[in-house]
Amino acid sequence: DGGITQSPKxxxxxxxxxxxxxxxxxxxxxxMYWYRQDPGQGLRLIYYSQIVNDFQKGDIAEGYSVSREKxxxxxxxxxxxxxxxxxxxxxxxxxxxxxxxxxxxxxTRLTVT
Amino acid sequence: xxxxxxxxxxxxxxxxxxxxxxxxxxxSAIYNLQWFRQDPGKGLTSLLLIQSSxxxxxSGRLNASLDKSSxxxxxxxAASQPGDSATYLCAVREVLTGGGNKLTFGTGTQLKVEL
Numbered sequence: 001d002g003g004i005t006q007s008p009k010x011x012x013x014x015x016x017x018x019x020x021x022x023x024x025x026x027x028x029x030x031x032m033y034w035y036r037q038d039p040g041q042g043l044r045l046i047y048y049s050q051i052v053n054d055f056q057k058g059d060i061a062e063g064y065s066v067s068r069e070k071x072x073x074x075x076x077x078x079x080x081x082x083x084x085x086x087x088x089x090x091x092x093x094x095x096x097x098x099x100x101x102x103x104x105x106x107x108t109r110l111t112v113t
Numbered sequence: 114x115x116x117x118x119x120x121x122x123x124x125x126x127x128x129x130x131x132x133x134x135x136x137x138x139x140x141s142a143i144y145n146l147q148w149f150r151q152d153p154g155k156g157l158t159s160l161l162l163i164q165s166s167x168x169x170x171x172s173g174r175l176n177a178s179l180d181k182s183s184x185x186x187x188x189x190x191a192a193s194q195p196g197d198s199a200t201y202l203c204a205v206r207e208v209l210t211g212g213g214n215k216l217t218f219g220t221g222t223q224l225k226v227e228l
Contacts (some may be wrong), residue, residue: 006156031213042117042202042218050213058215090156098144098206098214099164104157 003027004105006091011110013085021076021108023091032074033092033102036060043090049074050096078110085112115140115207119219126193127227134188134222136203143205146186147216148177151200160201161188193226200224 004025013019023032031050035043045058049068063082068074074093078085088109094102116139126132136146145164149157161170161177163186169178176189186203200223204216 004156033215035218040220042220043204043216044218045215048213048215056209056213092157092216098208101147101159101162102216103159104149106156107154109154 004091004093004103006105006108008108011108013112015112016080018077018079021089023074023105024072025093027093029093030096031094034076035090037088037090085110115217117205117217117219119203119222121222123223125225128195130193131191132193134201136186136219138184138205141181141184143207145206146179147204148188149202151202195226195228198225
């Protein structure tokens with residue numbers, strides 16, 4: 001089955017620790033995105049990548065880092081510099097260009113205490 | 114800066130009723146608009162994608178319209194069912210100055226369909 005897999009579903013970390021969220025897709029999509037969702041707010045773009053070995057900052061990139069070494073994978077690291085890391089993180093992918101829909105994974109809920 | 118607004122924030126209707134969800138956006142320079150459904154604690158499921166040159170799209174009991182010049186879209190759900198209960202999100206596709214494109218989301222309408 002083709003799709004986007006995010007793991008783990010739930011993640012708990014202590015403040016000051018870095019943590020990496022996984023996103024894998026087997027849809028042969030070129031573009032991948034990371035969004036953050038907080039209660040009462042729309043999804044906000046963290047980082048995106050149009051091709052392998054290239055990525056760009058979104059609207060709220062501070063305190064986050066990404067890599068795109070393979071077409072299928074776009075891991076997100078939440079660093080200790082992110083002031084409010086507790087949130088629901090969603091990964092999306094799509095074909096390059098504006099006409100194709102974006103598809104989303106099931107999300108990772110990160111709780112930092 | 115693009116802003117997307119969805120009204121109402123929450124809606125409760127009896128089963129069988131037809132309903133309309135509204136989405137408005139401030140910058141009409143969009144490429145398309147996508148409606149999603151989100152169940153609690155889950156990711157987003159794409160429902161309909163309307164290109165900027167189109168006026169509407171239909172899928173089953175769902176019909177989405179787009180009036181790009183006035184910055185509005187509506188999602189019409191016919192004969193609502195309890196299984197339609199979810200949060201509905203609209204998002205507009207914009208091209209980014211650094212290359213690539215992104216979706217800008219509204220905050221959603223939380224729908225509850227009661228028996």
